[in-house]
Amino acid sequence: MTTVDQSTVVAPVEEFAGRMVSVLNNACTALLLSVGHQTGLFDVMADMPAATGARIAETAGLDERYVREWLGAMTVSGIVDYDADAETYRLPPEHAACLTRAAGPSNIARTMGVVSMMGEVEPKIVDCFRDGGGLAYSDYPRFHDYMAEESAAVSDSALVDVIVPMVPGLPDRLRAGIDVADIGCGRGHAINVMAAAYPASRFTGYDFSAEALEAARTEAKQLGLTNVNFVVQDVAELAASEAYDLITAFDAIHDQAHPAQVLSAIARGLRKHGVFLMVDIQASSHLEDNREHPFGSFLYTVSTLHCMSVSLGLGGDGLGTVWGEQLAQSMLRDAGFTETDVQHVEADPFNSYFVARKGS
Known part of the structure; x- marks a missing residue:
């Protein structure tokens, strides 16, 4: 009887499962990138130094509670930087170059709207x-x-x-x-x-x-x-x-x-x-x-x-x-x-x- 090395089966399954989890997370991030574009949050943050969620929401003219949750998603997905001690958020300029209206055709956040559409x-x-x-x-x-x-x-x-x-x-x-x-x-x-x-x-x-x-x-x-x-x-x-x-x-x-x-x-x-x-x-x-x-x-x-x-x-x-x-x-x-x-x-x-x- 041939013995199957279970590790040769489990490893590819785990690898693929991990890939699927990444797909799920990235799909969710895409939706909130579109929200960031439509609400102007990326444009606002690109012109601001590190700031609290409340300050970002005030500047953007948006509801603070929604902005705070959105910032949580942007933080864990590596889109914005978060200083836990100061409780401030910052959009790095190299990210703004791909996410703001000033980026013109390079603004990938605009294209993310296709996902929700x-x-x-x-x-x-x-x-x-x-x-x-x-x-x-x-x-x-x-x-x-x-x-x-x-x-x-x-x-x-x-x-x-x-x-x-x-x-x-x-x-x-x-x-x-x-x-x-x-x-x-x-x-x-x-x-x-x-x-x-x-x-x-x-x-x-x-x-x-x-x-x-x-x-x-x-x-x-x-x-x-x-x-x-x-x-x-x-x-x-x-x-x-x-x-x-x-x-x-x-x-x-x-x-x-x-x-x-x-x-x-x-x-x-x-x-x-x-x-x-x-x-x-x-x-x-x-x-x-x-x-x-x-x-x-x-x-x-x-x-x-x-x-x-x-x-x-x-x-x-x-x-x-x-x-x-x-x-x-x-x-x-x-x-x-x-x-x-x-x-x-x-x-x-x-x-x-x-x-x-x-x-x-």
Whole structure:
């Protein structure tokens, strides 16, 4: 009879159990990191020396009891430093660099809000596992708020100075005046930023959410923009033909109901020598290549609980968040683009930047 060394069985089990406990603790920390962002606690603490919980709560204009409990979680998770003798808390500057609004695109606390947002639809997604189908955008009441803030962080810091110059000669063309469309523009911040930077060009934002476009128009009015227009449109049915010199899509293609149709409509909408600038998720189309992806679990989770689901909810293809660069380039070719250059931006670790052109 073969004797099994129980230590060879117990050790891996204990190791995995420990990993699961870490996952649980980290998930809980993620929720409270989001709370810290939404309440402004990280921004307040970044500008303060070590202080008591009462002083931090007073400065932030928040309830002391809740702040004290939140600080307990931030202490045991190693986010803030705690001086037991003085009973004071301090946010180290190297942590503030990843957790405050001043950090711009590097603010990971903002992204933690996705955890709670996805948790809100968990029961409905469980039903989808059993019954198929998907959810509607209306099932995610905070989605446009989150995307607007996330988009603003990148657009404000990099769109005009880093992203637009990826296309040779594009800044000069925009300054001279061209026609631009943004597909799936949401609340329109990115296109409003471009419209403000390039007043000689003409901009049109397309989205099927009337509510989001109303927010886009409000922002454009506040900025005094007269060269931007927003249209409620199912972009898969976009009928424009050779109407634009530049078409952009910021993180908007992979969750379309029929992304191949959208890409074909974009290709038809471009004039000769026109350019399609597509910003979408930076990943491989091959699962095995994503094992070491720094945001791999996050991306597949968001796909399951949002991007894939909203596409399926519209009777769509359910492409998913992690469609990957290889499939993206293949679909661009099928849509009629003969030249595609893929670039990356240090300030935006989530996305790849595709510069696509049609043949002459």
